[in-house]
Amino acid sequence: MLILLPPSEGKTPADAGDPVDLEQLHFPELTAARQDVAEALAAVSAQDDALAHLGVGASLSHEVLRNTRLAHEPAAPAHSIYTGVLYDALGYRSMTPTQKRKADDAVVVVSGLWGAVGFADRIPAYRLSMSVGLPGVGKLASYWKPKLARALEDFSTAHLLVDCRSSTYAAAWVPAPERTVAVNVFTERDGTRKVVSHFAKHTRGELARHLLTRRGKAPETPEQLAKAAAEKWQVELVPGTARKAHMLNIILED
Template sequence: MLVLLPPSETKSDGGEGEPLDLGALSFPELTPVRLRLTEALRTLADDVPASIAALGLSERQVDEVERNAELFTSPTRPALERYTGVLYDALGAAGFTKAQRARAGRRLAVASALFGVVRAEDPIPAYRLSGGSVLPGVGGLRGVWRADLEKTLSTVDDLVVDLRSGAYATLADVPQAVTVRVVTEDAGGRRKSVSHFNKAAKGRLAAALAVAPREPGTVRTIISTARAAGLRVEKVGDRELELVID
């Protein structure tokens, strides 16, 4: 299976890996688009005011522009360690055993505005680019990514569990994927989507699927694996699940 995670705006610093090598990333067919975007983002970093405007940053976030200026020279680290924030805290990869980390490396991938999609162990630098950004001379990222990324994701042999949200879900459609909506349920059984606990809940679900000794390969086994981890997941459509939280 392939669990497709959303990225995070926040990313860890540093790393011990060699500088970015686009050819070393998974899904090498995406290299031409990756090269176009990384070069455009690096060039944009030469103009700090333009970078701040295009990336939706504040003056206090100029260090994010500096990260982009060093895209090809800064150290890398595995994607699973690069992305931070609520979802990745709940995922808890730092606490995985060696065997669990190996399973996570095979099962987890991260949607990325800059790289399209990367697997958990792919070495990437810190950068700043959001799914809704419009780069000068390039345009909106959906137009850049859609055709190539949809083709790549449509050829994934494994069952895809799509946990993306927002602008990242619009970069490419994955019609065959299983989608998950995080909801609450009131006393009358009425459900509504939640935003505040959405990321943490998805992180816990991703962790359960990533470390399970037996790989979940069907909707039924996704549900049973989640329930074994104490999560309430229910099927509401052929490929639609709801994760119910208190």
Template sequence: MLVLLPPSETKALGGSGAPLDLDQLSHTELTPVRGKLVDALVDLAADVPASLAVLGLSERQAGEVERNAELRSSPTLPALARYTGVLYDALDLGSLTKTEKARASARLAVASALFGVVGGGDPIPAYRLSGGSVLPSVGPLGALWRPVLEPVLGSADEFVVDLRSSPYTSLARIPGAAVVRVVTEDAKGRRNAVSHFNKAHKGRLARAIVQSRAEPSDLKGLIRVAGKAGMRVDLTGPGTADLILGD
């Protein structure tokens, strides 16, 4: 199976891996677009005020621009260790066993504005680029990514679970993917999508998936894995399900 996670704006710094080598990333058919975006981001970083404006950053975040300037020379970390924040705190990669970490690298991937999609173990540097960004030399990222990323993700011959957030679903559609929504349910059974706890519970679901010896091949299998981890997930349609939180 393949679980596609959203990225995080924040990234862990440093790393012990060799500098970025695009040929070492999963899905080498994406290399030309990745190279174009890396070049554009590095070039943009030469103009700090312009970078701050394009990336929606404040002057206090100028360090993010410096990291973009060093994209090709800075050390790398596996993607699942590079991304930080609420979802990745809930996944808690560091506490997984060696076997579970191997499953995480095999089963989890991360959507990326810069790289399209990266495998959990792919070595990447720290960077700053959001799905909704518009680089002056490139234009909207969706227009650049959709023609190449949709065929890659759409051709996966495995069960795909799409947990991406909206800025990243717009970069590529995956018609056959299962979509899991995080919702609350009140005493009358009414459900509402949530935002505050959304990422944390997606991280918990990803953790349950990599801790399970079973590898779900459909939504019913995913629901069983979630249930064993103490989560309630209901099937809501042929390719949709709700992860339900108590109100």
């Protein structure tokens, strides 16, 4: 089982440590592409219109400035850099050592800057969304799509993929539908369902934690995944097609 996560919008910078070593990250075939994106990001972040280009407000100017010196910023494991609703619900810090090792092996974060990283890969904090376009690179989802297909396909072939990414990040890599389950979250009241965003992030984080901390074998099929999720939630599994992934719908009471 592999769990695909989006990065968090906000990041918690490392207090100290060596800078990122791109060749030590998972998927080293992405090293040259990562370098190109980092250089384009640094150039954009140094411009007067950097905030508008990156789609952020003035309160985040210090994060944009950090983009100009990523090669020298201290790095830390991705699970400590990425924070926010989903990652708080996943709760890596409160896991046992065995559970943490399981998370390090199972979680892949798809990123606008790095393409994809493992959960224990050491990275610096940065500010960049997959929805952004960079000079010389273009729209990041389009830029990464063929590169991630080559890098991740062999790596993921033998695994069930639990896709907890948002649509922006899901566009950067579309894995084989027969072994992929996209996780959706709804609230339901009086038989009417509504898509949620904040609770979706939280619930996807809780699902990831449940899958990483529960006893027993990791799910190997969509049906086993639905059974595992049903230990905590009301769920339904919508079978996939030749072109569309399976869907695990988690229904929360409104």
